[in-house]
Amino acid sequence: MQIFSRVYDNKKRRAVAYWLLTGVFMIIIQVLLGGVTRLTGSGLSITEWKPIMGAMPPMGDAAWNEAFEKYQQIAQFKYINNHFTVDDFKFIFFWEWFHRLWARLLGVVFAVGFIYFIVKQYFDRQMIVPFIILFILGGVQGLIGWIMVASGLNDTNLYVNHIKLALHFMAALLLLCYTLWFALKLLVPDRKLTFNNKLHTFTIVTIAVLCIQLVYGAFMAGLKAAMAAPTWPTINGMWVPDSVMLHSFVNHPINVHFMHRQLAYLLFTLIMFWFGSASKFAKHNSSSLINNARWWPFVLVFVQVILGIVTVISAPKIVPGKFGAFEVLAELHQLFAMFLLMALVVNLYAVRRKTS
Secondary structure, eight states: OHHHHHHHHHHHHHHHHHHHHHHHHHHHHHHHHHHHHHHTTOTTSOOOOOTTGGGSOOOSHHHHHHHHHHHTTSHHHHHTOTTOOHHHHHHHHHHHHHHHHHHHHHHHHHHHHHHHHHHTTOOOHHHHHHHHHHHHHHHHHHHHHHHHHHTTSSSSOSSOOHHHHHHHHHHHHHHHHHHHHHHHHHHSOGGGOEEOHHHHHHHHHHHHHHHHHHHHHHHHHHHTTTTTOOOSSSBTTBSSOGGGGTSOTTTOHHHHHHHHHHHHHHHHHHHHHHHHHHHHHHTTOTTSTHHHHTHHHHHHHHHHHHHHHHHHHTGGGOOTTOOOHHHHHHHHHHHHHHHHHHHHHHHHHHEEOOOO
């Protein structure tokens, strides 16, 4: 009877974990949709935040004309897209609307699943607080998204503020990693965990560098910095740009581009050393999760570096209003950045700090 009860409890935990992993998948899609929205210049097409009523697109010509007139009041239309017709506007409107719709759908999936598992009594007390945090993170992410959009809804800015864009992106990744970590707690048995203080600290440092790199990746996107230096390995023929000592490393496109590249080289080196340390440790822990998981960052960082280089080189191929080679590569670069972060988070979960 006790064995049956333990099996049933494990079944419940796995069901909750798979639901959380469904959320992880949906968050990845949401971030990618955010990338499409940015790359198509669609982010400012919806000038209002209507969490409930905004789920429906404009119905009828009068509603479309009204939405278009509101878009015509902002700088992006006046200085970049003043040639747009209503049909052009409908195209960019679709991507921002779909991005917001997917966010609403994500909220519904979490809410319905939460209610279902509460009714079925699949939760234990230890799960309640993490779920509350999960819902708070989701709500905050939506709020940050609107603050970001509002930064471009004026008569001055052509795009959203790149710092707020980075905040929105990192908040999404925090939600992604928290959901993944929660799922791992329910799926990975304790016997799969190992303990090593140095490797645990090394993994945290590597993730921290990756997070800084991801922030600069968002700065790159917000400042359109790929076009500022579409060359490799040098930056417009220079190893160190002249602007390095003259301008900000947050607001100047060339300096942001320079930092993004240097952080990429640093991150690649760190992961090579990290992999070596993890491999030595894994030899003596063949049954540990890290024995297989250590390979994921090693492979992904190679793919990510190649994608970064090819994406930058393809920047001159950008054609306004079209989703071409650069945009596809940029989306893949963003996707594999998320995969790399998730792979390191799994390894951080697998290697714990020893407790006395």
